[in-house]
Structure formats: structure tokens, C-alpha cells
Amino acid sequence: MSTENDENSETRKSIGARRNPASQEAILDAAEYVLRQSGLAGFSIEAVARHARAGKPTIYRWWPNRTALMLDVYSRFKHVRPFPDTGTLRGDLIGFLDRQLLGFWSDGLPGLVYRAVIAEAQNDDDAAAALQDYQAERKQWAAQIIERAKLRGEVPETTDATLIIDLVVAYAWHHLLLGQLDEAASRIEAVVDTVLRGITGYKEVVP
């Protein structure tokens, strides 16, 4: 087994018959390519390794399983979409639900991939842990929407940001998993307005 240092060093390329080292980014590129070309059914560590010209052990060094790799591809899709910052809590929550969640998933591959990740997390402890970590990180980001609203005085300092984000994310997940994204999207404003009224001391800011 080569050390991680070996794997990343330039000299590694000259070792004739052995495979070139593949960077994490190159493996994610290959994983995305395989997902787009072959769909979920054709997505395996083996197929990604072949396409990345990497050894399977190289991939397993960074990703313990297929789900963790799939979740990282999904996360890369998502990172090109910045969190909304519209100047009002209402605008931000609508943008979050519309562009980060429901609309993002409607866009074909991301929704399919995320459904598969959630499904695998129900049967596999490693996949479940990966999903929990990802969710915790994303929700911490999303909570900034509420923190900004506190700074603007739209909601009291005591508002439970986690609970508000949980309600919004849960609504989106539920309809993704039931295959009802369109129905959910048609009620985005009603959902956000219900949640906003639910926050004690909420004062609408007119932008």
C-alpha cells in the first residue's frame, strides 16, 4: 500500500505499469460523469474507478462507500447555488425552499441522487452517518437565514433557528420522497407564511 504522500506526489506518475494517481476532484468529476451517463443503476465504485483511471483502494481511502461518494457529488451540484440573501426573512425562506430544495431536486439528477442517498441511509449505518453529517452542516448554514433576520430585528433573539429550518427542510424532504415536488412547489408561499406567523414576535420587514 502506498502512503497518501506517495499517492499525491508527482514522482508517482513515472511508475510504469501502476495507475496514475487521481485527485479527489478528478474522482468526483468521474463520479458525476458516471452518474450522468449510466444513472443510479450503473453507479458503482468500480465504474467510477475505471472512468477516473484510479484504483478502487484510492477511492475507498477517501469515501468509505458508494453513498458517501454519491453524497459528495450531490453536494458539489448544490454548492454552485448560493444561499439566498434577499434582505427579508420571507424572501430568504421562499428562495431556500424554491431554489435550494424543491426546485433543485426537480432538476433531474440531483433529486434522484438525493432520494437514493436517503434510501441507502435507511439500510446502512455508514450511509446514515454520512447523511446526518451532511444535514447537520447544511442546516447550520441555513440557520444563518434566521440569524440575519435577528440582526434586522425581524424576529426576536430567542427564536429557535433550528426548529424553523427543520420545519422547512422536513416539508421539502417529505414531498421529494413521495414524488410530489410539483404539489409542494405550488404551496411554497403558504408554507413560508404559516411558519413565519408561527414565530412569536415576527415583524415583517418591507424591503
Next chain:
Amino acid sequence: MSTENDENSETRKSIGARRNPASQEAILDAAEYVLRQSGLAGFSIEAVARHARAGKPTIYRWWPNRTALMLDVYSRFKHVRPFPDTGTLRGDLIGFLDRQLLGFWSDGLPGLVYRAVIAEAQNDDDAAAALQDYQAERKQWAAQIIERAKLRGEVPETTDATLIIDLVVAYAWHHLLLGQLDEAASRIEAVVDTVLRGITGYKEVVP
């Protein structure tokens, strides 16, 4: 192939080598037994057929796949728990979230079975259709909680019962699928109070 009438008639029992007809109820009993004894991993149409002393075609006549059968066992667990009727909307929603959803799932097998059903619905169209039907039926029942509150004058006639029930059910699903039932259970009152304040024109009834 015998007709359904043949299958249910008493005379069928006398046909020597052919298997005794198994009623739907007997098959559900067997399915529950197999689930309790062997868990999800050992749950198959084959194992249920063996235990019910029924032919696999008999089972497939009523349940198109493993998931549909699992969902019916789950539903039977649930039917022994009546929807709450406490006299207030707040009490009913807390009871619904606590006893019909989060607490019901914490009780071992029902939560495991429902997670498996939801996971399979992500990969299989028949399982997805079975889950959608089940959800639609359950939500129609749960909406009666809101309809009773309308009759008591707790919420306006125009309240969108579907949206309120969706928010509550979605919150519960999300935490079931993340393996965070305890965390979710610790915030039941906060969730219900947020949703109630979110209903325009909500007036708390003191029981």
C-alpha cells in the same frame, strides 16, 4: 389458476394435495410473525408463504410485492391506535405527533418497517404507488383533527387542513429518516405551538 371464488370456498379444503387456502388475515399474521422473528433481512414473500402454508401465487394475488405486504402489516400495527380526540386542536396535534408518529415509530419494529417501506419506494414504482395511496388515506383521516377544530370555532373555515397536517407529518418523517426520533420528540410542543400560531385566526380553546 383457480378463481377467487374457488379460493374462498370451503370445498377447496378437500382437494387433497393442493394447499389449503389462506385468508388475507392469516397471511398478514404470518407476515407479522416473520417480521418479528427474522427482521427485515429475513422478510420475503417466500418466508411468509412458508409460514402461512400458502402458495406464493396466493400472496401475489393480493400483494404485488414485498413492500405492499410490509405496508399492510405496518398499517395493522397502527390501526390499534385510534386518532386522538382530546377536545382541543393543540391536544389532538400533540397526541397525533406523539402517539401516531414519533412514539409509534420509537417502539422498535414499526419504525424499522416504515423506514424500509419509504426506502423501497425510492427505487420501485409499485412501492412508491403503495406508499402514496397509504399516505393519502392516512392524511385524509388526520385532516379530521382540523375539521373538528373548525366545528369548535378554534380555526376559521378557510384553514388549509392539508397544509397543517403536511407540516406535522413531514417533521416526523424527516426525523425518522435521520434516526433522530428522540430529538424530534423533545420538541413536540414547540412544533405544534409554532404551527398553531401559523394558522391565521387560530383561537386557543381552553378545555
